Amino acid sequence: MKGIIFVVWEKYLGERFGSPFLDRYRAAIGENQQNLPEIVRVYPDELLVKGLATASKMSLESEDALMVEYGRFFMLNGLVEYLCGYLLAQSWSGYELLLQMRDAHAQMRRTPDGINPPLFEYEVLSGDHKHMMLTYESNRRLCSLLEGCIYGAAERFGEKVRIRQHTCQKKGDSVCRFEILFEGDSWAKHATPDRIKQEKERLSKQGLSNLILQVLSPNPNNAMDMFVIKKAIEQHQGSYFPEIYQKQQQLGPVHISQVFTTLAKLQQVGLVSSTANQGPDSFTQRLYWRSPTHD
Template sequence: MKGIIFVVWEKYFAERFGSRMLASYREALNETPDKLPLVGKTYPDEWLVQGLNIASSLTSVSEDRLLIEYGRYFMLDNLVEHLCGYLLAQAWTGYDLLLLMRDAHAQMRRTPDGLMPPLFNYEFLSKDRHHMMLTYDSHRHLCALLEGCIYGAAERFGERAYVHEHTCQKRGDAVCRFEVRFTGESWAKRATPQKIKQEKDRLSKRKLSDLILSTLTTDQASSLTLADIQHAVEQRQGPYFPEIYQKQHTSGPVHVLQIHNELARLQQVGLVSSTLNQMGDTLESRRYWRSPTRD
């Protein structure tokens, strides 16, 4: 499972229960400083199961409750906003975000990192489609996390979500079926076009993303290193200059670190693939290419 899940989990845990509790948690997990999770890496699912188990016994909060809280936290967290902003900038209601995430998770399956994000299905129960039956089917049985994510998705826009689980894989049912109803009006419905644009730019930092994506192809044989991409971006830079240079009223090249961070964000949402998880990978030798957007 992708490192972002583990990194944000520890952030949540420290904020909710304090840094001393986090230290006890890490000690119980035998998580020494050299083993701390990294966003770009992938880790075995068992780590989450084990971590959840330890967290629950340390805090006396049930695993399901922890997962619901964590899912909500994940959707509102600034690190997730930073890494997944490219996606988050494409939806303006809780309902839209939920639908978008179905496709986005499917996209993550097309990268070579062996990710298996959940696939959701929907049946609409009302004409405005805000009332639906959602089916979740995952060998991980993380339906409580899904529930929390739905609350967080609604909260991002000042809406509320009502969720009722009718069937559950953990009770032996074939799939989990959730009745979901979004209520309230998203702040985005009343926002001026300028405000939306501002928020979109903040979340997506899209200009640089687009520039980077335009340098890559889906052909792995034509993959590029960070240095290649920096060079290509410089060639194509055109009128785009990073915000920081605009503020100083000077212009300059895009720093390699910005490109590296942007590539990490694009990888996070499954749009870019790399050799990061392959043996012998180093920052210098790492190669990047575009993930295919069709199966």
């Protein structure tokens, strides 16, 4: 499972229960300063299972209650906005965001990191973009996390949501089915175009992301390290620079740390692949290429 899930989980534990709790939790699962989770790494599912059981025992909260809270936290905290902004900037209501998640999570499968994101299916229950049946299938059976994410998705837009779970994999059903009804209007519905533009820019900071996607090859044999990527951006050597990206060419000098953080963000949403999880890896030698965007 992708490192972002573990990094944000620890952030949640620290904010919810305080730093002494987080320190005790880390000691209990055998973590120290040297092996703290990193966003670009992939970790075994068992680590989440162990972490969840440990946090539940220490906090006296049920595992499901923790997962619901964590899902909500995931959707609303600044780190996820920062790392997944490219994705969050595409939707303007809880309903739209939820619909987008099928493709968004499917995109994460197209990297070589061997991750196994959830599968979502939708059934539209009304024409007003408020009511749907969502089917979730995953052998991780994290439907309580999903529930929390749905609450968080509504809250991002100032909406309310009612959720009723009809079936559950944890109770022996083959899939989890959620009936979901959004209530109230998204703030975006009444916002001026300028306000939306500002929010989009805040979330996506797409300039450098787009430039990087332009210069990266889709062929893993032509993968580049971040220094070569930086040089290619500066020399505008991308395969093509259509008009909409021309503004980016007037960007000032780009620092290598900006290239690195933008690459990390693009990896979170599955648009860029890297050698981070393929054998020995070092920060400077890691190679990057563009993930395919269809199967």
